[in-house]
Amino acid sequence: MTIFILNSPEKLPPTQKLWIDEPYQTECEATVLHTQDDLLVTDRTIFYAESGGQVPDKGFIDDVAIIDVQKQPGKPIYINRPDVEVPMVQIDTVVVHKLDSPSPFIVGQKVHMKIDWDYRYKLMRYHSATHFVLHALEEIYGHQEKLYIKGCYIYEQSARLDYANKLNPELIPKVSTLANNLIAQGDEILMESDPSTKDISYWRYGDIIIPCGGTHVSSAKEVGAVSLKRKSHGKNLDRIYISLC
Numbered sequence: 001m002t003i004f005i006l007n008s009p010e011k012l013p014p015t016q017k018l019w020i021d022e023p024y025q026t027e028c029e030a031t032v033l034h035t036q037d038d039l040l041v042t043d044r045t046i047f048y049a050e051s052g053g054q055v056p057d058k059g060f061i062d063d064v065a066i067i068d069v070q071k072q073p074g075k076p077i078y079i080n081r082p083d084v085e086v087p088m089v090q091i092d093t094v095v096v097h098k099l100d101s102p103s104p105f106i107v108g109q110k111v112h113m114k115i116d117w118d119y120r121y122k123l124m125r126y127h128s129a130t131h132f133v134l135h136a137l138e139e140i141y142g143h144q145e146k147l148y149i150k151g152c153y154i155y156e157q158s159a160r161l162d163y164a165n166k167l168n169p170e171l172i173p174k175v176s177t178l179a180n181n182l183i184a185q186g187d188e189i190l191m192e193s194d195p196s197t198k199d200i201s202y203w204r205y206g207d208i209i210i211p212c213g214g215t216h217v218s219s220a221k222e223v224g225a226v227s228l229k230r231k232s233h234g235k236n237l238d239r240i241y242i243s244l245c
């Protein structure tokens with residue numbers, strides 16, 4: 001993850017992130033608040049900024065291609081919730097778009113944003129699939145030992161979960177079956193904002209709750225089915241590779 005260095009970022013208000021409430025929206029209008037070199041900040045955005053393992057969106061602002069989208073650090077917030085472990089989250093962040101050429105925009109200008117929807121939709125399917133696998137891994141292994149997740153990576157053609165544990169390979173088919181059974185129920189996937197801030201959301205499927213600020217499909221029917229592979233990379237790293245069938 002890159003942090004783009006902005007001049008006077010403290011003068012910029014938090015960006016309104018339209019993907020939180022409307023993950024299926026593909027276009028919007030916005031107003032330019034700041035521009036320098038190949039960087040652009042607007043009052044609102046439809047572009048998902050890299051976080052939670054999900055890579056940033058691609059697309060266009062007017063006719064200029066967007067090649068990276070990152071959040072500037074905001075304020076850390078800690079949520080205490082008895083039923084779910086919530087990691088520290090940065091709220092009130094400013095979203096910075098990186099253009100593929102020097103910015104032609106000026107402050108105050110109205111612009112049109114359009115994301116690469118095929119790309120985003122694959123990321124939404126993979127992100128939801130990853131949550132089903134994450135839950136299944138906890139169910140199958142987590143009762144025997146505490147699982148230590150080291151990383152989560154969601155791309156448009158695969159996803160990966162990294163653990164510091166040694167995951168018995170004989171149990172992987174059980175994880176796969178459990179994840180696919182849950183997906184096959186075909187129920188609604190809900191995203192609920194924390195009462196304290198819109199910047200923290202919870203992914204909910206029945207009684208499964210996972211804190212997440214990513215973009216997701218609204219039904220398990222859209223996920224399809226997962227296939228899993230485990231690879232061990234030495235003593236402290238096992239990787240679970242997720243593919244959608």
Ligand SMILES: [Zn+2]
Pocket residue numbers: 052127131211212213214
């Ligand atoms: Zn997530």
